[in-house]
Amino acid sequence: MSLPVERPHVEPDFKTTLDLGAVLPCTAEVKDGHLFIGGVDMVTLAHDMQTALYVMDEAHIRKQLRDYLEWTRFHWKNVDVIYAGKAFMSIAMCKIVDEEGCCLDVSSGGELAFARAAGFPTDRIFAHGNNKTVQELKEALDAGVGRIVVDSFEELERISTLAIERDMVQSVLIRVTPGVVADTHCYIQTGAEDSKFGFGLRDGLAMRAIERALELPGIDFAGLHMHIGSQIFALNSFAKAIEVIVHFMDDIRKETGAAVRELDTGGGLGIAYGAPDQPSSIKEYGKVVVDDIKAHCEDHGLPVPRIMVEPGRSIVANAGVTLYTVGTVKSIPGIRTYVAVDGGMTDNIRTALYDARYEPTIANKADQARSKVVTIAGKHCESGDIIVYDTPLQPAEVGDIVCVFATGAYCQSMSSNYNKQVRPGVVMVKDGVARLIVRRETYDDLLKCEIF
Numbered sequence: 001m002s003l004p005v006e007r008p009h010v011e012p013d014f015k016t017t018l019d020l021g022a023v024l025p026c027t028a029e030v031k032d033g034h035l036f037i038g039g040v041d042m043v044t045l046a047h048d049m050q051t052a053l054y055v056m057d058e059a060h061i062r063k064q065l066r067d068y069l070e071w072t073r074f075h076w077k078n079v080d081v082i083y084a085g086k087a088f089m090s091i092a093m094c095k096i097v098d099e100e101g102c103c104l105d106v107s108s109g110g111e112l113a114f115a116r117a118a119g120f121p122t123d124r125i126f127a128h129g130n131n132k133t134v135q136e137l138k139e140a141l142d143a144g145v146g147r148i149v150v151d152s153f154e155e156l157e158r159i160s161t162l163a164i165e166r167d168m169v170q171s172v173l174i175r176v177t178p179g180v181v182a183d184t185h186c187y188i189q190t191g192a193e194d195s196k197f198g199f200g201l202r203d204g205l206a207m208r209a210i211e212r213a214l215e216l217p218g219i220d221f222a223g224l225h226m227h228i229g230s231q232i233f234a235l236n237s238f239a240k241a242i243e244v245i246v247h248f249m250d251d252i253r254k255e256t257g258a259a260v261r262e263l264d265t266g267g268g269l270g271i272a273y274g275a276p277d278q279p280s281s282i283k284e285y286g287k288v289v290v291d292d293i294k295a296h297c298e299d300h301g302l303p304v305p306r307i308m309v310e311p312g313r314s315i316v317a318n319a320g321v322t323l324y325t326v327g328t329v330k331s332i333p334g335i336r337t338y339v340a341v342d343g344g345m346t347d348n349i350r351t352a353l354y355d356a357r358y359e360p361t362i363a364n365k366a367d368q369a370r371s372k373v374v375t376i377a378g379k380h381c382e383s384g385d386i387i388v389y390d391t392p393l394q395p396a397e398v399g400d401i402v403c404v405f406a407t408g409a410y411c412q413s414m415s416s417n418y419n420k421q422v423r424p425g426v427v428m429v430k431d432g433v434a435r436l437i438v439r440r441e442t443y444d445d446l447l448k449c450e451i452f
């Protein structure tokens, strides 16, 4: 069967690993032909642990969290950074987020359970989801989460009822869709008017939600939330949405007299997946978000609220790589060469889902030039089970360790057990030490929910 989409012709680029620049984790180095991350030899690690294996660079994660704190608070002291746990969540990750003084966004009861198991302070948790179940809302209230980000009228009523039953008041943010179409893949645009998320500004839906929040007992209207999409390169998409939402804050004051004390502008900053990608820096992003909010508030004579940003991908994506072992190399003359590895769409669905592109290298040939063009295929029963289509790579042989970069976000968290594949383990590397933070699944794990 032919590949589903016509693709541009690709030539070898003769790059060696370190030429891949911004795609790499910040501690990547090459010694004696081997790729090292966090001071750990990826080839030895792959041989010691089983592949497929996710590897996360702790220094990179901490640097990104610190950069967000530094470059947002540089412009306004009252800013919080909320890590979006959906990008990659584990107990170790929750602890790092806590240690760095950031907040945490959870988008299901399961993510809340992880945060609680990690001992994350619940008052710094933001609970998301466009259709939280009543059970999830109960769990959020009982845990004492800091804010629930409200997505529907039904949810407002449910929170009010549950809060009254518990004799408490729950602080909420109202999620607004500002009607801005972000410059990104349509599957990850969320701020347009036609979206399953949030309340639109047209037809007064968002204003009605705020009026309802203000009148309902058990609810404290703390402010607004928006998230216009993910993997966004154009900062003017954020700027446009901020202009719209601050204007709306003014409307709220005029119509209800209520103040928006908090404004959460969501996540979405893009990252480099491919060598040509040139995303904006956290420093540039922080300036646009915070300065624009301040400037528009000043124009409208509004007090500047507590500002929150909610990054996921830009914290963890480039920190993570996936290691695989080459099992077969199949050349179809005049067509293409398939290098098949011991993972695939179960550990990285993004290529099948979004036609995502990645940069690979061979970790045991990291100083060699990528002189061939191959397609890196997975081991699953789907033609679309491809990790990277037509990519430059060093000449691949059976037993080589392929390292795919920028897989730290939305890979492990979107992984599956299709074909009853066990999910890979996750190793955190730092200062020459490899720490297993999520063990590889076993067949017993796969069988544990079966009723015999």
Ligand SMILES: Cc1ncc(COP(=O)(O)O)c(C=O)c1O
Pocket: 084, 086, 087, 105, 128, 227, 229, 230, 231, 266, 267, 268, 269, 310, 311, 312, 313, 314
């Ligand atoms: C509400 C919300 N906040 C934050 C994020 C994180 O976005 P990103 O990983 O692009 O920074 C998402 C991603 O889908 C989201 O839905």
